[in-house]
Amino acid sequence: MIPNTLLVALSLLLLSGCIAAESLYQILGLKKDASDADIKKAYRKLSKKYHPDINPDEAAHERFIEVSKAYEVLSDTETRTIYDRHGDAGLKQHEAQKQGGGRNPHDVFAHFFGGGGPAQEQKGPSMLTNVEVNLADMYTGRNLEFQVPRKVICTHCHGSGAESESDIHQCTQCGGQGVIVQRQQFFPGMVGNVQMTCPSCGGKGKQIRRACHLCHGNKVIDTQNTLAVHIPAGAPEGYEEIFQGEADEGVDWEAGDVIVRIRSERIEGRGEWTRKESGIMGRVTLSVAEALLGFERNLTHLDGRTISIQRKGTTQPGEVEVIEGEGMPSFGDIPQGDMYVEYSVILPVEIADDTRIKLADLFNHQISHISRDEL
Ligand SMILES: [Zn+2]
Ligand SMILES: [Zn+2]
Missing domain, CATH: 2.60.260.20 (Urease metallochaperone UreE, N-terminal domain)
Structure with a gap:
């Protein structure tokens, strides 16, 4: 069975049984006669797709590096020519001559897109808090402090989840790569390599021997966050104040916002207004x-x-x-x-008979069932 973490079939091997590496053109989904514009277009598309800021999966990161590397080579006329004529071996030789050669794929990305990443770090969930206040507070305006629960990055392990640095070890199954490559038979006669997220470390490349005593390996701890809201005079019902980045912290995201929504108390019979x-x-x-x-x-x-x-x-x-x-x-x-x-x-609940008669006289009103003579 092919696991659903299966990400990329690196290479399919047809009948012959030898493992053919994907060519740089194949990495970009192109043919050898691709134009410069095609290469640019393919890189733009794929690098965004696999950029670690967008796709946090470790295997996607690997792919991002491959895509960047392919682009780096094929977008340069000199290295493309070397690659076309002499393949990977030719490139390696060329890089060795240049000393160090290969650039950081993130730099390639920044260069291509004109600085920065494509998008900010993923934002965590926002939190909506409804607060009820006296109508008087909304009439006159008021500053209000209150507390909301908030998860923050653990103060002991700083989000590693380990008791100490020495408790973090390289994953033995994937050797710290976060991915493992397995040979798979897709159907008879077709065998290939599949790269999948390491099941042992979940793609992190690390294993923790002793969990942090404070967060028990959860990486975050529960706290109370004090927020100070300013309710302006005349604030409408449902008035919102947004506290950016004050929602739960997480190791994989930038904290979301806390939205505080204000409305007046609706308690029957309380207050005359x-x-x-x-x-x-x-x-x-x-x-x-x-x-x-x-x-x-x-x-x-x-x-x-x-x-x-x-x-x-x-x-x-x-x-x-x-x-x-x-x-x-x-x-x-x-x-x-x-x-x-x-x-x-x-109206009065009851009226004395003599008052009734006075009122009847006053309003010139006939009273049928009470006779004046009875009084
Ligand atoms: Zn901790
Ligand atoms: Zn692993």
């Missing part, structure tokens, strides 16, 4: 007399100021009074909001 976008809503309960004859009330705003409202006339149950400019403060493009006070009227 609620919010609808930039508006602030409140309720005032009136007695029958107040609803009929007028009233005076002092309301305490979210910031503690007193808002006085008064009326001489009648107030309908359910009527909403708008107090302009007393809603949430303006925020960005969102203008200052208004305050909305909704009135409700409470």
